[in-house]
Amino acid sequence: LAKTTQPISMDSYEGQEVNITCSHNNIATNDYITWYQQFPSQGPRFIIQGYKTKVTNEVASLFIPADRKSSTLSLPRVSLSDTAVYYCLVGDAGTGGFKTIFGAGTRLFVKA
Amino acid sequence: NAGVTQTPKFQVLKTGQSMTLQCAQDMNHEYMSWYRQDPGMGLRLIHYSVGAGITDQGEVPNGYNVSRSTTEDFPLRLLSAAPSQTSVYFCASSSPFRGSGANVLTFGAGSRLTVL
Numbered sequence: 001l002a003k004t005t006q007p008i009s010m011d012s013y014e015g016q017e018v019n020i021t022c023s024h025n026n027i028a029t030n031d032y033i034t035w036y037q038q039f040p041s042q043g044p045r046f047i048i049q050g051y052k053t054k055v056t057n058e059v060a061s062l063f064i065p066a067d068r069k070s071s072t073l074s075l076p077r078v079s080l081s082d083t084a085v086y087y088c089l090v091g092d093a094g095t096g097g098f099k100t101i102f103g104a105g106t107r108l109f110v111k112a
Numbered sequence: 113n114a115g116v117t118q119t120p121k122f123q124v125l126k127t128g129q130s131m132t133l134q135c136a137q138d139m140n141h142e143y144m145s146w147y148r149q150d151p152g153m154g155l156r157l158i159h160y161s162v163g164a165g166i167t168d169q170g171e172v173p174n175g176y177n178v179s180r181s182t183t184e185d186f187p188l189r190l191l192s193a194a195p196s197q198t199s200v201y202f203c204a205s206s207s208p209f210r211g212s213g214a215n216v217l218t219f220g221a222g223s224r225l226t227v228l
Contacts, residue, residue: 032214043202043219102155
């Protein structure tokens with residue numbers, strides 16, 4: 001399983017765009033990049049998944065450069081309710097797909 | 113509503129007692145797993161299952177047993193509870209994203225366990 005590195009914490013203000021970068025230098029050819037969000041006292045929730053280039057959904061965008069050694073989760077115009085822990089995971093649908101290991105994540109704190 | 117259901121939501125045990133945390137999913141997912149999360153920490157994988165009758169150990173399996181007799185259910189057993197097992201336990205089921213990507217986990221609401 002590819003190891004990921006992401007900042008421990010980030011602060012932002014309401015209305016700003018937040019970019020959280022995750023490094024995964026050992027990503028394998030078959031690996032996908034998946035991001036989860038976790039609020040206090042709740043289980044993580046899937047945000048977005050991508051393989052290359054850019055993926056966008058109603059919640060966030062995921063930017064993946066050509067070498068795929070990093071990825072950036074972009075949250076547009078954050079609000080106080082976006083305060084949460086964000087996890088970056090790398091794995092494929094085979095051996096890594098079901099033995100999913102979480103890192104420490106990035107604690108995002110959005111201030112008014 | 114489709115999803116992962118965990119019971120109980122809260123439980124207090126005395127050291128040495130046993131109990132089972134229940135987990136059920138109705139999404140027909142093959143893969144299920146159990147995690148624990150200590151205060152201020154990340155999730156740690158306890159056990160996982162890739163299908164009925166098949167289970168394997170995760171990062172922190174000691175003190176826990178699991179079985180998978182049906183696709184829907186994946187109970188976690190604590191045989192002799194210890195204070196170190198005080199934690200929030202999350203059950204998850206997963207399937208490949210859009211049928212071909214990496215697995216995406218759907219989590220239950222969690223079971224908060226306190227061992228005195």
